[in-house]
Amino acid sequence: xxxxxxxxxxxxxxxxxxxxxxHCTHYQREVSPVLNITASIVQGSAxxxxxxxxxxxxxxxxxxxxxxxxxxxxxxxxxxxTNVNSRQSELNNIHCWAxxxxxxxxxxxxxxxxxxDGR
Numbered sequence: 001x002x003x004x005x006x007x008x009x010x011x012x013x014x015x016x017x018x019x020x021x022x023h024c025t026h027y028q029r030e031v032s033p034v035l036n037i038t039a040s041i042v043q044g045s046a047x048x049x050x051x052x053x054x055x056x057x058x059x060x061x062x063x064x065x066x067x068x069x070x071x072x073x074x075x076x077x078x079x080x081x082t083n084v085n086s087r088q089s090e091l092n093n094i095h096c097w098a099x100x101x102x103x104x105x106x107x108x109x110x111x112x113x114x115x116x117d118g119r
Contacts, residue, residue, distance in 0.1 A: 001054060017047055038102060048073065055101065062086070062093045087112075 001014055021037040052073045059075070061068055063086035069076040077090050091110070098105040 001051070004054065014047070018051075055103075059094065059097050062089050066090060 001011070004011075006014070022034045023037055024034040025032040049072055053070060056070050056075065059068060059070075061077070063079075063083050065080055065083050066086060067078040069078060075094065077087075077094070079087060079090065095105045
C-alpha cells in the first residue's frame with residue numbers, strides 16, 4: 001500500500017485500520033484465544049478484498065500461457081493442457097511469493113480440476 005500514490009488521509013486511515021488488529025472466534029460456548037493479525041488481509045472486511053488485490057498485484061505466473069485469477073482472497077491458476085508440466089513450478093512460485101509477503105499458502109486447500117473435451 002505504501003507504494004501507491006494515495007492521498008495522505010487515505011494512507012493514514014489504512015495504516016490505522018491495519019495496525020494492532022486481533023481476532024478470536026466464538027463458536028457455540030467456546031472462545032478461541034485472541035491472536036494478532038500479522039498480514040494485511042483482514043477477512044470479512046470490505047478493505048480486505050481491495051487489500052488482497054493490491055497485495056497480489058506483483059504475483060504473476062512463471063510460465064507463459066498460464067493465467068492467475070485473483071478473487072476475494074483466493075487465487076486460481078489456470079493451466080492449459082499444453083503447459084501441464086508447469087503445475088509444480090507455478091505452485092512453488094506462489095508458495096515463495098506468499099512467504100516473501102508474510103502470507104500463508106495453504107496446501108490443504110489446493111485442488112486440481114481437469115476439464116476435458118467430452119467428444
